[in-house]
Amino acid sequence: MKGKARTVVIAVLSAMVILAGVGCASSQQRAERAALARQMVNKALDMRQWHIDITAMNTMRYGARTVATDFYLELRNDTLRSYLPYLGQAHVAPMHGYAQGLNFEAPVLGYQEKQVKGCRMLDLDVKTQEDRLHYTIEVFDTGKASVRVSSVNRDPISFDGDLTDETITK
Secondary structure (H helix, E strand, O other), X not given: OHHHHHHHHHHHHHHHHHHHHHHHHHHHHHHHHHHHHHHHHHHHHHHOEEEEEEEEEEEOOOEEEEOOOOXXXXXXXXXXXXXEXXXXXXXXXXXXXXXXXXXXXXXXXXXXXXXXXXXXXXXXXXXXOOOEEEEEEEEEOOOXXXXXXXXXXXXXXXXXXXXXXXXXXX
């Protein structure tokens, strides 16, 4: 009986050691993935060439909504490409209508950036034919992004998304 008990104890201890080793390996892998993501985010923001795939929007009047994967916000040097949905109220009647959402390509008039722990905050100003827009973008080390859009002529709106890996390869 003592021999069987000793075998069971050794087997249990061995299993615990193996599981502890697997746990360490996975935490090391998580740390490596986090470092790689942080490096990708920093490189994209430093180059001013990034692409954010939008996954959700938060409206002032209509609540939060999940959106199709086709929507994005992209910066290429000094040009902002915005292909975002819009739900909200206009304060001034637009000449061409807001049915297009926040869809445009325009030069960036103002660009400011600051580093906060685990996050880089970007402030961009653009002017379209219809409106003057201010984008406040928080990009976290993980690649997650939050985009807030303020407008002179319409309700504010915000979006959540992810900085994509294709940003660097383009």
